[in-house]
Amino acid sequence: xxxxxxxxxxxxxxxxxxxxxxxxRPPRAPVPGGLVDRVVDEGHRLRGGGLxxxxxxxxxxxxxxxxxxxxxxxxxxxAAAGVKDVxxxxxxxEPGGTARSGKNAVSAYPWGAHYLPAPIEDKGPVMxxxxxxxxxxxxxxxxxxxxxxxxxxxxxEERLFYRGEWYEGLYLRAGASEQDVAExxxxxxxxxxFAAARxxxxxxxxxxxxxxxxxxxxxxxxxxxxxxxxxxxxGFRSPRLRWLVDYACRDDYGTTAEGVSAWAGIWYFAARQNxxxxxxxxxxxxxxxxGRLVRQLVSSLPAGQVEPxxxxxxxxxxxxxxxxxxxxxxTGRPRAYRARQVVLACPRFVAAQVVVPxxxxxxxxxxxxxxxxxxxxxxxxxxxxxxYGFPLAWDNVFYESRSLGYVVATxxxxxxxxxxxxxxxxxLPMAGLDVKAERQKxxxxxxxxxxxxxxxxxxxxxxxxxxxxxxxxxxRWGHAMVRPTPGLLWGPERQAAQESLGESLHFAHxxxxxxxxxxxxxxxGVKAAERxxxxxxxxxxxxx
Numbered sequence: 001x002x003x004x005x006x007x008x009x010x011x012x013x014x015x016x017x018x019x020x021x022x023x024x025r026p027p028r029a030p031v032p033g034g035l036v037d038r039v040v041d042e043g044h045r046l047r048g049g050g051l052x053x054x055x056x057x058x059x060x061x062x063x064x065x066x067x068x069x070x071x072x073x074x075x076x077x078x079a080a081a082g083v084k085d086v087x088x089x090x091x092x093x094e095p096g097g098t099a100r101s102g103k104n105a106v107s108a109y110p111w112g113a114h115y116l117p118a119p120i121e122d123k124g125p126v127m128x129x130x131x132x133x134x135x136x137x138x139x140x141x142x143x144x145x146x147x148x149x150x151x152x153x154x155x156x157e158e159r160l161f162y163r164g165e166w167y168e169g170l171y172l173r174a175g176a177s178e179q180d181v182a183e184x185x186x187x188x189x190x191x192x193x194f195a196a197a198r199x200x201x202x203x204x205x206x207x208x209x210x211x212x213x214x215x216x217x218x219x220x221x222x223x224x225x226x227x228x229x230x231x232x233x234x235g236f237r238s239p240r241l242r243w244l245v246d247y248a249c250r251d252d253y254g255t256t257a258e259g260v261s262a263w264a265g266i267w268y269f270a271a272r273q274n275x276x277x278x279x280x281x282x283x284x285x286x287x288x289x290x291g292r293l294v295r296q297l298v299s300s301l302p303a304g305q306v307e308p309x310x311x312x313x314x315x316x317x318x319x320x321x322x323x324x325x326x327x328x329x330x331t332g333r334p335r336a337y338r339a340r341q342v343v344l345a346c347p348r349f350v351a352a353q354v355v356v357p358x359x360x361x362x363x364x365x366x367x368x369x370x371x372x373x374x375x376x377x378x379x380x381x382x383x384x385x386x387x388y389g390f391p392l393a394w395d396n397v398f399y400e401s402r403s404l405g406y407v408v409a410t411x412x413x414x415x416x417x418x419x420x421x422x423x424x425x426x427x428l429p430m431a432g433l434d435v436k437a438e439r440q441k442x443x444x445x446x447x448x449x450x451x452x453x454x455x456x457x458x459x460x461x462x463x464x465x466x467x468x469x470x471x472x473x474x475x476r477w478g479h480a481m482v483r484p485t486p487g488l489l490w491g492p493e494r495q496a497a498q499e500s501l502g503e504s505l506h507f508a509h510x511x512x513x514x515x516x517x518x519x520x521x522x523x524x525g526v527k528a529a530e531r532x533x534x535x536x537x538x539x540x541x542x543x544x
Contacts, residue, residue, distance in 0.1 A: 008449060009456050011441070012428070016400035021456035031379070031455065033472035035447050036102075038093065051313045053325050054334040061085035062532050063324055063339035065312045065354070068097025069290070069518050070508040071345030072297035072306075073125065073525025074532070079301050081533055081540050087337070088301070089310040091329060095298055098480055099518060101291025102378065102473070109378045109409040109423045110289025111475050116518055117272045118147055118284050119208070125526045125543045126519055133296050135284065144274075153283045154412060156393040161461040162400070166389035170247065172240050172399060183238040190234070194266050196275030206263075206271040209523040210489065210513045211544075213271075220263065220490040227257035227265030243399065251404055252517065254372035254429040254481050264484035264515065285394070287409045289425075290518055310335070315342055316356040317502040341532035345508040345525060347371060347479060348497060355501065365493035369511055370435050373442045374480035375428040377454045378409075380470045384419045385462040396461070403428045403457050426454055435483070442476050450474045481516025489514040498524075506531040 010018035062078055064071045067090035075088050094100060098112035119127055122145045130136050130147070138146045159166045167174050171184060197205035199214040207213040214220075222230065227249060231242065242257070248268045249260045257265060286292035298306060314325040324337040344351055348369045352358050358366075384392055394412075397405035409423040430438035445453075451472055458465050488494055494514055500506045508528035513520030526543050533540055 005452065008445075009453060012402065012445075012453050013457055014400065014402045017398070017402075017457055017460060020460045025459075028455075028466040030448065030451055031466070031469040031472040033447065033451065033474065035450070035476065036473045037476045051311075051325070051327055052332070052334040053314075054336050057323060057336040057338040059338050060087050061339070061536060062087075062341045062343065063322075063337050064088040064343045064345060065315065065324070066090060066097070066345035066509075067092075067095035067306050067308070068345060068509075069099045069294065069297075069521035070510060070525035070528075071343065072096075072294060072301075073522045074343045074345060074508050074529040075305065076129075076297050076300050077125075077526045077529035077543065078532065081529075081538060083533070083536065083538075084302070086301075086305060088306040089312055089326060090306060090308045091311050093308050095306050095308065096291060096294040098477060098516070099290040099294050099521075101288035101294070103288065104380060104423070104471075106380055106421045107409045107423045108286075108288035108291070109425050110291055110407075111376055111378075112290070112374075112477070112480070113518060114289030114407050114425060115153065115283045115285040116290060116293065117208075118145070118152065118282055120144055120272060120274060124209075125522050128543060129293065129296060129522070130284075132300070133292075147284060150412070151284045151286065153285050153394050156391060157282070158395045158397065159390045159393040161387075161389075161396070161398045161405070164388065166387050166391075166396075166461065168390045170395075170397060171244055176240060180238045180240050183236055183241050184244075187236055187241055191266065191269040192273075192275050194270035195273045204271075206267045208271050209517075209519045210267070210515060211523060213267075215490070222266060223261045223263040223488070223490040224486055225262050226486055227260045227262045230262035230265070231257065247397070247404075250402075250429045250431050252515070253484055254374060254516070255431045255433065255483050259431070259433050259483060259485060261484050261486040261489060263489055267515075285412065287412065289407075293518060312354060314356055315344060315354050315505065317505045321504045340504065341535045342505050343508050343525075343528045343532055344505060345528070347482065347509050347511050349479060351507065355505070357501070363496070365496045368485075368488055368491065368493035369497070370483045370485055371479035371511075372435055372481060372483050373430045373439045374477045375430070375442060375450065375474065376477065377426040377428075377450065377472060377474045379406075379424045379426065379454065379458070379472045381422050381424065381465070382468045382470055384408075384422050385424075385458075385465045385468065387462055398457060398461060401457055401460070402431065406458070424458070426458065428453075429480075439478050443478060447474060482511035482514060484514045500531055503535055506535075 006018045006022045064075050067088050078086050100111050158170050199216045203214040205214050205219045246256045249257050253260050309329045310326050311329050312326040316323045321340040322342045326335045404427040406424040406426040432438045498512050506528040508525045510516045510521035512524045
């Protein structure tokens, strides 16, 4: 049994965590909890086909399929344009997708994305949304937006656990050699230069969202090689710097520098700063993470417009619109719609099963899209955990683990010396290059195994955490986010995937931007909505 436990921990979290976890410790009681993901089985019904249909189709002006960040952004744009006959159908029991959140008696907490980098420019649909939320307080003398201080992540922001002690920041400076520090400084200078770079039309080489970036070959050629290969070619060999870059790729893209294009790897460090290493005002965060953005989008829509528990299985473009077939997830009762315009806000692998012409002939570009699995766990504690070294921060990372560590849901409201109850949100991107094998690992582990993995990881930095653990809930995301593999971001496949099918079927999802981020989902949701508005014969100023 002990050998199996060590092997399990090593397979998911690495040998260093396994060695630490399997040292002799007093026995502990398992933390009560369970697996909370619910849509895996329902979603897999799309593969089997044979779902029921009904002859009677309800007419609707615009049907939005999917209530993740992209679908809700599309509905938000349509509502602002005054389109009232809109339906939003969502398979899950609540909206949000990977930006959704949960809540218990202690705190709200994220089930996926947990922050939004503060935009460095005062334009675009994300800024419009933040203004609607009251998050923006003005602009500075340089024209950069200013944000409500209560929403900006307070200090300490980040810390790193290494060999028994916590250290400030995400770069391991303790024990760093002169060569390590010199490489870090040279790397930062290169990233600053990339951030400041502009093309002949004044476009940033690396911009947010990716659609605003320069398409000059000088920059897009970086998409053809991996970030790891670029680092090697540039002479960046410091293990500490390589760890930092690997962490960045796992954090935003769910895989290592070996699986991410150099353009995407550089984008992480360059797109959200001003060319001098400054990230505007930092990060915007809420206890529920990006669930707060979801809540704002939903609140902008008429009551009842978002309908959960509906599995859309067929979208067929035709004369004057699309026929859409669905079943109620709970009852299996069939539904049908005749929509003048459709926004299909789901990832490409789902669209391949839903769009009727694509079921009959799969587009050649579909194979370019890969999706990495993630696991997110929320652990409720009776008090904040004790630790040795730098104090508890918002983001807490384990240097020798394959996890991303955890964020503290109550960080914004707790003072450093308070030790009240809290919720830790733990993240594990399954970063292996074989996404099918990684997905199988995620779905094959039961709650008891996940409980052991989460606690093994956390106990390394907090030996007494088991005594204050109250409940653990685990969410498995089988296809959490698209991976920006070499060639995807600036290859023809992603561009082809963005095109509408006929005049009535439009697509929206973060994967169309090649990065699984809120800014991309929001951009493509608004873009698809504006195409639908054009299809309805409405002329409106663009928000993009």
